Amino acid sequence: MTAVDGLVDGPVTADADPRRDVFLVSNSVDELGGVTSWSHQMARLLTARGHRLHVVGITPSAVPQELGAVPYPMTTLYAGQPPRPGRAREASIREEALKLTALFRAARPGAVVIVTQVWAMEWVARADTRGLTVIGMSHESYAYSRASSRFHRVRRWYRDVDRMLALTREDADLWIGQGLNNASYLPNPLPFMPQVPSARTEKAVVSIGRLHDQKGIDMLLDTWAEVAPRHPDWRLRIHGSGEDEEMLRKRCTALGLDGSVDWMGRTDDVPGALRAGSVFVQSSRGEGFPLALMEAMATGLPCAAFDCAPGVREIVRDGEDGLLAAVGNTGELARRLDTLMSDKGLRDVMGERARVNVQRYAPAEIVRRWEGLFGFLER
Structure with a gap:
């Protein structure tokens, strides 16, 4: 059945x-x-x-x-x-x-x-x-x-x-x-559909989510440790708060990433936070049907994400409006980010497709x- x-x-x-x-x-x-x-x-x-x-x-x-x-x-x-x-x-x-x-x-x-x-x-x-x-x-x-x-x-x-x-x-x-x-x-x-999408001109990767084990921010930091040396002019902006914040900040320092990671705290302006970036990343260990992915796509951001749930691969059409990586494979997620960060033309094409495709919800x-x-x- x-x-x-x-x-x-x-x-x-x-x-x-x-x-x-x-x-x-x-x-x-x-x-x-x-x-x-x-x-x-x-x-x-x-x-x-x-x-x-x-x-x-x-x-x-x-x-x-x-x-x-x-x-x-x-x-x-x-x-x-x-x-x-x-x-x-x-x-x-x-x-x-x-x-x-x-x-x-x-x-x-x-x-x-x-x-x-x-x-x-x-x-x-x-x-x-x-x-x-x-x-x-x-x-x-x-x-x-x-x-x-x-x-x-x-x-x-x-x-x-x-x-x-x-x-x-x-x-x-x-x-x-x-x-x-x-x-x-x-x-x-779909939580919202902003009239003005991201221009995708800021050299910033955006993450939005609770600072909790489920969201895998520790794995995101490991991923960023591989990406940051290739893109020294880019920033990782982590929006969110939670019980793991102190531990994650220490991990960030230990990885030598304090110069390229911005801890933004909780935001009441999600569309604004997304418009200030050019790529969205989601590093969760588990999800259902993640609202953050939908919000990012509605704002015109191409997404790199761990394929951690059927809802993720239903929202993101891999290779069309975003790029997926195997759960926990930080090296693969780093390569997906590197692809998007290195090619503005690809970012623009995928971002526009994402904004159109997510409207099915x-x-x-x-x-x-x-x-x-x-x-x-x-x-």
Whole structure:
């Protein structure tokens, strides 16, 4: 069995009133990371379509991100962290799940609950969801999930939801192979499409992401150590913050790269950060359907990236609008960067192709597919 396109891609059936109450339930409503960005982008897109959104988090985030004003309510169940595993934790989960039940019971017929992270599903599973459509999502590749404790939780908690959604057909098929016959897929929407792309004249390579092991900034520094001597007039600009920053800065110094690496910190102006570069690099050990790659391509940057997930090789068409390297092969990634940095004509051609090709993930199309899924699952 394979993931079925028609369940998501098919024509949308007209309802008497297609507007729905939609609950987006995540670990936190404002934690750093792509899931939060995706949740609030989808909440805004669906709100603009007339749906009534409510974004729910289980716990407060340790390092919240600034969201600004949002046109929908947000709820966080806990004031702190839940108890450690044991009887007290189970009792606590059931007690907090009653708050979810109260929210769900107040919803109009046809309501949908989208659980964006499997940890949050433990609370949704204890709530009363009768009469509601429940969708469970995995925002990482099957392979990356398989290497973590989330793998067994996905198999346990998502087995009986109305639809388990991966981000690519390849990942959905792998979940079906694990017995989740309810699996299908839907890609992320393009976060933005700037009117003004990068001129690709700055001699700068840009990286954007958390300073965390998953993002592989340590491997990026190893890669840059091979590239920098060939291009002494180029800079590597690393945008992001995180728990690994001190360790990474020390590694940068040890590699003798302080003269060519700029630590930019977190940015609230992603389009501006991307326009200030000519090439984008992503060195992640694992991803789902990375928003940063899409943002860079929308800004007209050719990308060099580790082929760490089906979502990466679906977004980047290797040799056409970017260049891919085997995961962890810093020498190969260095050669890909060197190719792009050495040839402005190639950068321009690939950058323009990237800007055109990434528009297949236009938000209007992705929202149409979500609404089609809502209608399909309600029948």
